[in-house]
Amino acid sequence: MKKKLLNILCCPDCRNTLALLAIKEANGEVEEGELQCETCKKIYPVLRFIPRFVPSENYADNFGFQWNQFRKTQLDSHTGKPIARDRFLTRYGDALLDFSGRMVLDVGCGAGRNSEVALSMGANLVAVDYSSAVDACWENLRSFPQLNVVQADIYHLPFKAASFDSVYCFGVLQHTPDVEKAFKALPAQLKAGAKLFVDVYPRLLLNIFWPKYWIRPFTKGIPPDRLFPIVQSMVKFLFPISIALGRIPYIGRKLRYAIPVLNYEGIFPLTMTQLKEWALLDTFDMLSPHHDHPQSETTLRRWFEEEGLKDIKVFRSGFIIGHGTKPESL
Ligand SMILES: C[S@@+](CC[C@H](N)C(=O)[O-])C[C@H]1O[C@@H](n2cnc3c(N)ncnc32)[C@H](O)[C@@H]1O
Ligand SMILES: [Zn+2]
Secondary structure (H helix, E strand, O other), rough: OOOHHOOOOOOOOOOEEEEEEEEEEEEEEEEEEEEEEOOOOOOEEOOOOOEEEEOOOOOOOOHHHHHHHHOOOOOOOHOOHHHHHHHHHHHHHOOOOOOOOEEEEEEEEOHHHHHHHHHHOOOEEEEEEEEHHHHHHHHHHOOOOOEEEEEEEEEOOOOOOOOOOEEEOOOHHHHHOOOOHHHHOHHHHEEEEEEEEEEEEOOOHHHHHHHHHHHHHHHHHOOOHHHHHHHHHHHHHHHHHHHHHHHHOOOOOHHHHOOOOOOOOOOOOOOHHHHHOOOOOHHHHHOOOOOOOOHHHHHHHHHHHOOOOOEEEEEEEEEEEEEOOOOOOO
């Protein structure tokens, strides 16, 4: 943890100032220490360079398992392809991507594929996740001097109001227990004139035909270390079938939805080894989360409006993507 992060940190409970007791420092950062709220006196540990504001076990443990198991899989620096970058640019749309020197918040960073993109564009980044994915993100990106990683809950973010020039939250909202409440926790983080970017799984009638939603009731409660070998066996058996189906002209892409294994052939420029690794990661990502709550475009737009954001844009590009700007007067 960089000491200057204290300028924007606050107690997630009573929102007052925190004092830092550094116990061990390395490379100019706090490796181990404690943050104590000067008002309510709660203590939050700093462990392995990361301030921790949540219990070490929580509903997102599956994500902690997944992102530590597949720490580098989806990072552009690992695949050598600008997949995360393109995904990020689609989500930012035509918004000005002038990140240099700006404070940017990545909510639900996972292993940091989006963080890597934002950092490489010069952002002063704060990457937050509820799970032990923060350890994977830190390990992956610690060579960027502008990186800060914090383990915290979207519902109780430990930052002073209006600390950020840009806030994004990709691949996260549908995996929280109350999606509306999670969304509505974000605008408070924006400075006046700053923009919020989110995405969410689309709520479609077709979802009822997707085997993913038939299997999830049985898999979502299985502890990650027990579910993982099951998913490994599934992928080993079903991935070749999905590849064969997917190659059928015209209807192949649609047919492979019948197989509950993720297959990105023809979507991302990955080698067969990478496709298999992504299939394993994303099939686990599909079956393990406790929460999976898709939303409609209308609902997402309404939330932006209820939060008083302006220049709202909500559109479909695989996911439903939304932008909005905090007015100067809010
Ligand atoms: C599907 S992953 C997406 C990770 C990353 N944004 C990406 O696109 O690669 C969802 C992430 O949301 C995090 N998450 C879930 N609930 C959260 C919460 N209440 N607060 C913060 N992060 C949360 C999970 O731990 C997980 O790492
Ligand atoms: Zn406090």
